Amino acid sequence: MTAATEFLNIGLIIAFGTLALGQILSMVRLVLGPTPGDRILALDTMVINALGLVVLLGIYQGIQIYFEVSLLIAMLGFVSTVALARFVLRGDIIE
DSSP: OOHHHHHHHHHHHHHHHHHHHHHHHHHHHHHHOSSHHHHHHHHHHHHHHHHHHHHHHHHHHTOTHHHHHHHHHHHHHHHHHHHHHHHHHHSOSOO
16 A cells, blocks of 8 residues: 555545534534524535535545436535525425
């Protein structure tokens, strides 16, 4: 094992830990958030953290299908965030 792959593995472990901590803190904000806006932002942050975890898993395993999955997660996360925000603001998603 070369030094470059060892540094990559250490970096991946640190990144996994950081994203997992961010995911846990977002879950806490989701539960404790006093307003619906805080909860929507927590859900959006959780989607972004999940996206990062999927990309890191793809890098770690060297499988490219994870990157396509991450694009689908990103699109679904964006649409769901917009739908939730419209529902909170107007009470209706489709006009």
